[in-house]
Amino acid sequence: MWKNIYLWLDERLGLNDMYNNLLDRPEPKGSWWNTLGSASLFLFVLQGLTGIFLTVYYTPSPDHAYDSVQYIMEGVAFGWLIRGIHHWGATLMVIVVFIHLLRVFFTASFKFPRELTWLIGIGLFIATLGMGFTGYLLPWNQKAYWATTVGTQIAGSVPFIGELILKSLRGGPDLSALTLQRFFSAHIWIIPAILAALIGVHLYLIIKHGESHFPTKED
Amino acid sequence: MNDETKKKINERYEQELNKGERFWPDSIFKDVVVSLGIFLLLVLLATFVGVAPEPKADPSDTSYIPRPEWYFLFLFKFLALYGQIPLLGKIEWLATVLIPGIALGALTLLPFIEKNPARYYAKRALSISIMTILVVGIILLTLMSEVPTVSEDGSKLLGILQAAAGLAIPGLAMIVLFIASFAFKRTTTRFFIWTTSLASVSMILISGMVLALHVPPQVEETEVAVTLVDQIVAGQDLYSIHCVECHGDDGSVDVIEGVEGLEGEKITPINSTDVLYTITDSAMYEVIAYGRPNAGMIPFGKAYGGDLSRSEIDTMITFMRYSWDDRFESPAIPELFPPLAEGEVPSYDVHIQPIVKRYCISCHRAGKENNNYLMDTYEEILTTGDNAAKNIIAGDENSYFLQVIQEHEIMNPEKPDEVLIGVMPPTRSLKPNIIDVFMRWIMNGMPQTAVDAAALFTAP
Structure with a gap:
């Protein structure tokens, strides 16, 4: 019976084609350095899942943000674990994505035909930093508040348009409820949407061109 | 790139x-093994390291030293070092925008800058050397981010060393590498390896010296009350210091007594339902932070010149709610101090300090009228005050201290009808078990630590 179900699904979904094209692909001999990309993807998914759990209790307003995070840590069953994973996952994701970038640089994997994969990858790197930057403010504690104050100040030092950048990041001249609201929106909607789309293209390009091999004297 | 190369x-x-x-x-x-490893690592980090508690954001706290996220620390340090350069250092946007912009732009456009199809490491000596120096620099700048450029004694040595390791050497090495690869066609790979290694090793050594020479300042540990019980206790301690004088220890005072300048002032009891049911937490916060100048209440919030941070006022409100507001059910609050067994001697650390904090410090701290008797530390309790000589005498039941807490006034020996020290605390009496703690402590020679006190234990 299972065979029949499989055949029925295969006719409609093309499971065999998927297996042949996506999974049963030949690859150059890889090493553990090749796992960094999938590790970044895993961290992205994990951050997404834990992040969704956190939004159930988190309130993005200066009056309640701090207390709602406190409640997640103390009141919610296993809230400390979910937040702990999300907190450390953010740090680890920045590290893993950065090492992945360095690996690609040192093995010159960005060269023909993978130039576009590199460009998308840089976008993913910047978006990851953006996730870190926006997420850092959300607990609305001293560290978060002042880190964002400095961060937006640095962004505001651009000549001519600095003032505009500063005000649009903060939603006004100072950090306020608006800042928290737009950082929250960027953190849970805008940047994740960009990340997901870029990851899709990145993965397509990897399957299209295959994983690059480690260079030897012939290359 | 022609079709043949492709x-x-x-x-x-x-x-x-x-x-x-x-x-x-x-x-x-392999992917699954690594991802599982990462997941395990995260669970371990979340369980055993956790997320350090931080006080609530307080825009008025200008003493807080702002620092960016850890992965921007290298940029922050770079800015600080760059600011030391004469003339150029004054143009801030060069370092905040132009240099990072060029770096990021070069990184993005890398496939179009390094167009040569060669992939083998030795054939890419210049790119690999520059990236190595940059990465070593970024890591070292991150590690050195805590070290100030000017030490506390005004010495600029650390700043110069940091600038050497973080700016001068990497900058110089990169210039040498560029010149070597473009001016001399026949530069060997060995030259690149030597230059890069030399630069990296000297950067690491100098940074090591900076970290070794740097004496980290004593960080004042700010304890953040995390659990509800901790918050209530912390709030009660703060309430006992700042509010008890006027509002009484249970908030029931309606006519202020014994406070200079506010004698006889009529106030609403703050433990009444009228207050607790109609004033929200945020309104209560404003009252405490801003005070009620017209009614004689001074501002307590840092924003208005008081002593208390946002988090501290919040814990005080938590204490008031859970103690007096009948809509809140208080969790079990631990005893102020562990009860004494027969023959047991109390110590300063375990017994006296929490009692003093709750009942005495409110007045016996700097800036209050208290005959110069301060009670902030063990030493102060024993040695300060106008009557220090007779105040606390080991083994003497007639010590002034013990007399006044048992509601016997001390008369001035020179003018027998003048009161030298009134009863303490002035407007309420201590519970017998607290008086017992002080009595045993002074009669047994005022031990400071629990260990000292345990040595004095006499089995009944």
């Missing part, structure tokens, strides 16, 4: 594929 690259890749592996299961296996 064909060659593709053929070369085919070769590698033929002696390679399959995506499933060979690559996937």
Whole structure:
């Protein structure tokens, strides 16, 4: 019976084609350095899942943000674990994505035909930093508040348009409820949407061109 | 790139594929192992390291030293070092925008800058050397981010060393590498390796020296009350210091007594339902932070010149709610101090300090009228005050201290009808078990630590 179900699904979904094209692909001999990309993807998914759990209790307003995070840590069953994973996952994701970038640089994997994969990858790197930057403010504690104050100040030092950048990041001249609201929106909607789309293209390009091999004297 | 090179690259890749592996299961296996490892690591970090508690954001706290996220620390340090350069250092946007912008732009456009199809490491000596120096620099700048450029004693040595390791050496090495690769066509790979290693090793050594020379300042540990019980206790301690004088220890005072300048002032009891049911937490916060100048209440919030941070006022409100507001059910609050067994001697650390904090410090701290008797530390309790000589005498029941807490006034020996020290605390009496603690402590020679006190234990 299972065979029949499989055949029925295969006719409609093309499971065999998927297996042949996506999974049963030949690859150059890889090493553990090749796992960094999938590790970044895993961290992205994990951050997404834990992040969704956190939004159930988190309130993005200066009056309640701090207390709602406190409640997640103390009141919610296993809230400390979910937040702990999300907190450390953010740090680890920045590290893993950065090492992945360095690996690609040192093995010159960005060269023909993978130039576009590199460009998308840089976008993913910047978006990851953006996730870190926006997420850092959300607990609305001293560290978060002042880190964002400095961060937006640095962004505001651009000549001519600095003032505009500063005000649009903060939603006004100072950090306020608006800042928290737009950082929250960027953190849970805008940047994740960009990340997901870029990851899709990145993965397509990897399957299209295959994983690059480690260079030897012939290359 | 011409079609022939492209064909060659593709053929070369085919070769590698033929002696390679399959995506499933060979690559996937390694991916899964690493992802599982990462997951385990995260669970361990979340469980055993956790997330350090931080006080609530307080825009009025200008003493807080702002620092960016850890992965921007290198940029922050770079800015600080760059600011030391004469003249150029004054143009801030060069370092905040232009240099990072150029770096990021070069990184993005890398495939179009390094157009040479060669992939082998030795054929890319320049790129690899520069990236190595940059990465070493970024890591070292991050590690040195805590070290100030000017030490507390005004010495600029650390700043100069940091600038050498973080700016001068990497900058110089990169210039040398560029010149070597463009001006001299026949530079060997060995030269690149030597230059890069030399620069990196000297950067690491100098940074090591900076970190070794730097004496980290004593960080004042700010304890953050995390659990509800901790918050209530912390709030009660703060309430006892700042509010008890006027509002009484249970908030029931309606006519202020014994406070200079506010004697006889009528106030609403703050433990009444009228207050607790109609004033929200945020309104209560404003009252405490801003005070009620017209009614004689001074501002307590840092924003208005008081002593208390946002988090501290919040814990005080938590204490008031859970103690007096009948809509809140208080969790079990631990005893102020562990009860004494017969023959047991109390110590300063375990018994006296929490009692003093709750009942005495409110007045017996700097800036209050208290005959110069301060009670902030063990030493102060024993040695300060106008009557220090007779205040606390080991083994003497007639010590002034013990007399006044048992509601016997001390008369001035020179003018027998003048009160030298009134009863303490002035407007309420201590519970017998607290008086007992002080009595045993002074009669047994005022031990400071629990260990000292345990040595004095006499079995009944």
